[in-house]
Amino acid sequence: MVGIIAAIAYGLLTLIGGIVGYVQAQSVPSLVSGLVSGVLLLLCALLWIRGASWAAGGAIAITLLLVVVFIVRYAKTRKPMPALLMIGAGVAAAIAMLAG
Numbered sequence: 001m002v003g004i005i006a007a008i009a010y011g012l013l014t015l016i017g018g019i020v021g022y023v024q025a026q027s028v029p030s031l032v033s034g035l036v037s038g039v040l041l042l043l044c045a046l047l048w049i050r051g052a053s054w055a056a057g058g059a060i061a062i063t064l065l066l067v068v069v070f071i072v073r074y075a076k077t078r079k080p081m082p083a084l085l086m087i088g089a090g091v092a093a094a095i096a097m098l099a100g
Helices: 002-025 028-049 053-078 083-099
Strands: none
Touching: 002 028, 002 053, 002 083, 028 053, 053 083
């Protein structure tokens, strides 16, 4: 159950982050990537609740992909926000998802 909650929380954080990125910087890529990845994480969480065996792996894969994306982003920009927030939250979420 902890893993499902982590997938929902990281999915919501990703959705909200994409919207905030668009509002603050008019960044369409932030909006699109935030909405797509957030919806996919929430969908995986819903399917995980319903017993789909692959949904946990999907949520973990999306989360780890986002962690890598934000590591690369931080390496390029050296701007801590939102990269470090998303890296830390993503690592915590992935660990919770792996734990179950």
